Amino acid sequence: MLTRFRLMFRSTAVRLSGLYILLFAICAAFLVFYVTAMSERILAQQTRDNLVQEVSDIQRAFDRGGLNGMLRIMERRARQPGANLYVVAGPNGEIVAGNVASLQPGVLDEQGWTRFPFSYRPFSEAGSGREHMAIANVVVMDNGLRVMIGRDLGEPGRFRGIVRRALMVALTIMGIGALFIWFGIGRNALKRIDRMSGASQKIMAGDLSQRLPVGRSGDEFDRLSESLNAMLGRIERLNEGLRQVSDNIAHDLKTPLTRLRNKAADALNEDDAAHRRVALEGIIAESDQLIRTFNALLMISRVEAGSIVAEMSDIDLSAISADSCELYEPAAEEAGLTLETAIEPGLKIRGNRELIGQAMFNLLDNAIKYSAGSKGEPTLRVVLSADAESVRLSVCDNGPGVPPDKRGEVVKRFVRLDASRSKPGTGLGLSLVEAVMELHGGALVLAATHPEDAEAPGLTATMVFPVRRP
Amino acid sequence: METSTRPDLSESDGAKRPADAMVSHMKILVIEDDLEAAAYMTKAFREAGIVADHASDGDSGLFMGTENSYDVMVIDRMLPRRDGLSVISELRKRGVNTPVLILSALGQVDDRVTGLRAGGDDYLPKPYAFSELLARVEVLGRRKGAPEQDMGYRVGDLELDRLSHEVRRAGKEIPLQPREFRLLEYLMKNAGQVVTRTMLLEHVWDYHFDPQTNVIDVHVSRLRSKIERDFDKPLLKTIRGAGYMIKDEA
Numbered sequence: 001m002l003t004r005f006r007l008m009f010r011s012t013a014v015r016l017s018g019l020y021i022l023l024f025a026i027c028a029a030f031l032v033f034y035v036t037a038m039s040e041r042i043l044a045q046q047t048r049d050n051l052v053q054e055v056s057d058i059q060r061a062f063d064r065g066g067l068n069g070m071l072r073i074m075e076r077r078a079r080q081p082g083a084n085l086y087v088v089a090g091p092n093g094e095i096v097a098g099n100v101a102s103l104q105p106g107v108l109d110e111q112g113w114t115r116f117p118f119s120y121r122p123f124s125e126a127g128s129g130r131e132h133m134a135i136a137n138v139v140v141m142d143n144g145l146r147v148m149i150g151r152d153l154g155e156p157g158r159f160r161g162i163v164r165r166a167l168m169v170a171l172t173i174m175g176i177g178a179l180f181i182w183f184g185i186g187r188n189a190l191k192r193i194d195r196m197s198g199a200s201q202k203i204m205a206g207d208l209s210q211r212l213p214v215g216r217s218g219d220e221f222d223r224l225s226e227s228l229n230a231m232l233g234r235i236e237r238l239n240e241g242l243r244q245v246s247d248n249i250a251h252d253l254k255t256p257l258t259r260l261r262n263k264a265a266d267a268l269n270e271d272d273a274a275h276r277r278v279a280l281e282g283i284i285a286e287s288d289q290l291i292r293t294f295n296a297l298l299m300i301s302r303v304e305a306g307s308i309v310a311e312m313s314d315i316d317l318s319a320i321s322a323d324s325c326e327l328y329e330p331a332a333e334e335a336g337l338t339l340e341t342a343i344e345p346g347l348k349i350r351g352n353r354e355l356i357g358q359a360m361f362n363l364l365d366n367a368i369k370y371s372a373g374s375k376g377e378p379t380l381r382v383v384l385s386a387d388a389e390s391v392r393l394s395v396c397d398n399g400p401g402v403p404p405d406k407r408g409e410v411v412k413r414f415v416r417l418d419a420s421r422s423k424p425g426t427g428l429g430l431s432l433v434e435a436v437m438e439l440h441g442g443a444l445v446l447a448a449t450h451p452e453d454a455e456a457p458g459l460t461a462t463m464v465f466p467v468r469r470p
Numbered sequence: 471m472e473t474s475t476r477p478d479l480s481e482s483d484g485a486k487r488p489a490d491a492m493v494s495h496m497k498i499l500v501i502e503d504d505l506e507a508a509a510y511m512t513k514a515f516r517e518a519g520i521v522a523d524h525a526s527d528g529d530s531g532l533f534m535g536t537e538n539s540y541d542v543m544v545i546d547r548m549l550p551r552r553d554g555l556s557v558i559s560e561l562r563k564r565g566v567n568t569p570v571l572i573l574s575a576l577g578q579v580d581d582r583v584t585g586l587r588a589g590g591d592d593y594l595p596k597p598y599a600f601s602e603l604l605a606r607v608e609v610l611g612r613r614k615g616a617p618e619q620d621m622g623y624r625v626g627d628l629e630l631d632r633l634s635h636e637v638r639r640a641g642k643e644i645p646l647q648p649r650e651f652r653l654l655e656y657l658m659k660n661a662g663q664v665v666t667r668t669m670l671l672e673h674v675w676d677y678h679f680d681p682q683t684n685v686i687d688v689h690v691s692r693l694r695s696k697i698e699r700d701f702d703k704p705l706l707k708t709i710r711g712a713g714y715m716i717k718d719e720a
Contacts, residue, residue, distance in 0.1 A: 284599075284711055291597045292682055299679075311583075326649060327675060330688040357677045365683050 017182035032167040091144035208236045248414040296428040303435040328364040335372035343384040359436040362429040363395040371399030376456030394462040401457035407446040497521040498542045501531030528552025541611040547574040555588040562589040569610035601712040605664040623658035626718030657716040666713035
C-alpha cells in the first residue's frame with residue numbers, strides 16, 4: 001500500500017493535482033481575507049455613520065431640553081436591545097450616568113473619535129472580569145461634562161469569524177473533493193499505464209503479436225495505444241519480411257556455397273595440372289557470382305534505406321532509355337531478338353541516374369533472358385511516354401510472362417518462378433527495380449503484353465515515375 | 471595463386487604474363503587495417519609482379535606515402551588513427567600526386583563521388599574480385615608514366631585518330647559506330663593492360679556498377695569482328711575471368 005502510494009506520488013497526474021490544490025488554496029485564502037477585510041471596513045464605516053448621527057441627536061436634545069432632556073433620551077436609547085454605549089462623565093472622568101460600568105483610563109481625555117479600540121466593562125456585567133472592546137466619539141460640553149457615545153466591536157468581530165469559518169469549511173470540502181477526484185484519476189491512469197507496460201514487457205520479451213489494450217472511451221490513452229499498436233503492426237510486418245529475407249538468403253547462398261565447396265574438393269583430388277586449373281577457374285567463377293549476389297543485396301538494402309536521396313538530380317530519362325537500348329541492342333540481337341524503341345525525347349525527371357540506369361538494365365536483362373527462344377514474336381519494345389500524372393518507361397517482351405497471381409511475388413528477394421530456375425540470375429533483379437522505384441516515389445507495374453495470348457502473353461514491366469509538380 | 475588471381479592465360483600462350491613488361495617495376499602502397507585481407511593482397515600483387523608495401527593505419531600510411539615514392543596507393547576508407555579520405559587529402563596537400571584507388575565497404579552509393587572529390591583517382595566497393603583490383607591498379611600505375619595522347623593511339627598496325635575519329639588498320643579505314651569508337655579508344659589507351667567489364671561500363675557508358683551479364687561482351691565481340699575480320703593477326707584478347715586487353719603480339 002505504501003509503495004503504491006509512493007508510486008502514485010511519482011505520477012505526473014498526482015503531482016499536477018498537488019500543484020493545482022496548492023494554487024487553489026492560495027487563491028481561496030486571498031479571497032477570504034479580501035472579503036472579510038472589505039466587509040469589516042464597510043461595517044466600521046456604518047458604525048461610525050451611526051455614531052455620528054447619535055452624537056448629533058444627543059447634541060440636539062441637550063440644546064433643546066438641557067442636561068435632563070439629554071439624559072432622558074440616552075436612557076431610553078440605552079434600554080433598546082443591541083444599544084450603543086452611552087456615558088456622561090464629569091470633567092475629571094468620573095462616570096455620572098450611562099450603561100458602562102468602567103472604561104479604560106484616558107478614553108475620555110480627548111474630544112472626537114477614539115484613536116484605537118478601547119476596553120470597557122458594560123454595566124450589566126460589572127461583576128465579571130470580561131472586558132469588551134469598543135470605539136466611541138467623545139464630546140466635551142460647554143459646562144465641562146463629557147459625553148461619550150460608542151459601539152461595541154463584538155459584533156463586527158463575530159461577523160468576520162462567521163464569514164471566515166464559512167469560507168474555510170467550503171474550502172476544505174472543495175479541497176477534499178478535489179483530492180478524491182484527483183486520486184481517482186491518478187489511480188485510474190496508473191492502472192492503465194501499468195497494463196500498457198505489462199503488454200510492452202511481453203512485446204520486449206519477443207512476442208510481437210501482443211497488442212496494447214484499447215478502451216472504448218477514445219481518450220488520450222486509447223489514441224496512444226492505437227498508434228503504438230499501428231507501429232507494432234508495422235514492426236511485426238517488417239520483422240516478418242526480414243525473417244523471410246534472411247531465410248531466403250541463407251537458403252539461396254547455401255546452394256552456391258555447397259557447389260563451391262564441392263568444386264574445391266574436386267580440385268583438391270585432381271592430379272592433372274590442366275584439369276585442376278579448370279576446376280580452380282570454376283571455383284573463381286562461382287565466387288564471383290557470389291560476390292555479385294552480395295553486391296546486389298547490398299545495393300538493394302542501400303536503396304531501400306533511402307540513403308541516396310541526397311544524390312537526386314534532374315536527369316534526362318529519354319537519354320537514359322536510349323543509352324540502355326543502345327547498350328542492350330547487340331545482346332538482344334545475339335539472342336535473336338529485335339529491339340524496337342518508341343522514346344519520347346526530352347523527358348526529364350528528378351532522380352538518380354545510376355539507379356534508374358541499373359533498374360533499366362535489369363529489366364532489359366530479364367526481357368532478353370526470358371523471351372529468347374520463346375514461342376512469341378521475337379521482338380522487344382521499349383516505350384517512354386508521359387502524361388499529366390506520370391512518366392512511364394516500359395520494357396515489353398513476348399516471353400512466357402508472369403501469371404497475375406505471381407506478380408507480387410517475383411519482386412521479392414530471391415523469388416524466382418519454377419520455370420526460370422534453370423536460367424542464370426540471382427533472383428534480385430526485380431527487387432532492385434522495385435526498391436529504386438519506391439525511392440523515386442514511383443512504382444513498378446507488371447502486366448501482360450498480350451493478355452489474350454495464352455501461349456506467350458509476354459511481360460510488360462513499367463517504371464511509373466510521378467510527374468514533378470513545379 | 472597466380473591462376474586464381476589472374477586466370478587470364480590460355481594454355482597456348484604459355485606461362486608468360488602478357489602485361490609483365492608494362493608493370494614489372496611497379497611499386498605500390500596498400501593501406502588496409504584488415505591484416506588478413508592486406509596479407510592476401512600484398513601476396514597476390516607480388517605474384518602479379520607488383521611490389522606492394524603495407525601500412526595498417528592512417529598515420530603510418532600517410533608517413534610511408536610521403537616518405538617513399540609509389541606508383542599507386544590502394545587506400546581503405548575506414549582506417550584507425552586517420553581515415554582514408556583524410557589520408558588522401560593530406561597527401562595531396564603535401565604535393566604527393568600518386569594515383570590513389572579507394573577501397574570502401576561503406577554502404578553509401580554516393581561514396582564514389584565523395585572519394586573522388588577527396589582526391590582519389592578510382593574507387594572500388596567491397597566486396598570485389600582481386601582481378602578487378604589488379605586491373606585497375608595497373609591502369610592507374612601506367613597513367614602516371616604515360617600522359618594521355620591527344621592525337622591518337624597505335625597498336626601494331628591498328629591506328630586510332632582522336633581528332634578525325636578515324637580508325638585504320640594496315641592503312642585501311644574501318645567504319646565504327648560512335649560507341650564502338652569510344653570502346654576501342656579506351657582499350658587502346660590502356661593497351662597491354664587488362665580492362666575489366668566494369669571499367670568499360672564506367673568509361674564508355676558512364677555507369678558505375680557491375681554489369682553482371684554479357685552485354686559488354688557482345689559489344690566487344692562486335693568491335694573485335696570489325697577490327698579483326700579481314701586481318702590475320704588477332705589484337706583484342708579476352709582475358710578469362712578478368713576482362714579484355716588489346717595488344718600487339720609482336
